[in-house]
Amino acid sequence: MLAERLKELIRARGPITFRDWMEAALYDPEFGYYNRPGLKRWGREGDYRTSAERSELFAATFARYFAKLYEELGRPSQWTIFEAGAGDGTFAQRVQRALEERHPRVFEATSYQISEINKVSELPDPSHPWLYFSNELLDAFPVHRLVREGEMYVTLDAAGNFVWEAGPLSTVRLAEFLEEQSIELIEGQSIEVNLAIDNWLTSVAAKLKLGYVITVDYGAETSELYDPTLRPDGTLRAFSKHGFVDDVLSAPGEYDITSSVNWTQVKAAGERLGLQVVEFASQDKFLLGAGLLEELNYRLTLAKTEADKFQLTTDAREMILPGGMASSFQVLVQKRI
Secondary structure, eight states, X not given: OHHHHHHHHHHHHOOEEHHHHHHHHHXXXXXXXXXXXXXXXXXXXXXXXXXXXXXXXXXXXHHHHHHHHHHHTTOOSOEEEEEESOTTSHHHHHHHHHHHHHOHHHHHHEEEEEESSOXXXXXXXXXXXXXXXXXXXXXXXXXXXXXXXXXXXXXXXXXXXXXXXXXXXXXXXXXXXXXXXXXXXXXXXXXXXOXXXXXXXXXXXXXXXXXXXXXXXXXXXXXXXXXXXXXXXXXXXXXXXXXXXXXXTSSTTSXXXXXXXXXXXXXXXXXXXXXXXXXXXXXXHHHHHHTHHHHHHHHHHHOOSHHHHHHHHHHHHXXXXXXXXXXXXXXXXXXXX
């Protein structure tokens, strides 16, 4: 249904930017990937699994870190943890359970709010401190795809299939971004530009008077992300049933679409908005520093069976193993100053 709608739109108006095509594919109110009812997106039977969904140890370590930030904020009588892109709520449930068990004073002061899709209108009241947490949110923002000749649009071939077509930049903000980041594309290179990141962080910062923004995702700095020798085709990719989709344009609404985050952009936007970088590290190093091994030892003492102990140690190993999945993710902590 969504594919037919987009085809009708293109026939009526001409080629559309990939950014608009991706927004429809992921967020169309009826048929977008993240809005379709009954679609299994997370877990073993879905299209992907996140660290938050895989392991209770992951959530417990973050709960420990949240408690540390609560102390640094002066132990407010009330504060809010707002989780955007919360999925099925597994991480939220596990964090609250860990806070209640290990940090009861923090638990009593905490109001935990979740949003499955990033909705700025739902952000907490700025009259008391709060913390904004997201895991694999930014990588799902719609992106513009650029080449040396300009911007990539989506159109139709003679058979009615979605195909790429180069055209002029759709907004002056893209040219400004290229200039700000000192990016000059070479022949045959393509990149993704996520202008939505600036809009998102501006909205969050506007309501954050005292607190933190914690962003977990996969990405790289500008110099690496847009290096034509490392990523000549950019980082755009689609997933279905834990595998790559060959043609990103083949079936909008049927699979997840993502691209890597530009951390240079996120940090620079934060600085402009009065958000200071507190920590920035690969996820494995962050978790070790946040007390993952201490949480592991505590939970091993409570484990009732050898199978439970094995699962805990396996989860911990996956989160800190060199070259493992966690090492390709990063954690950025920014504080309102």
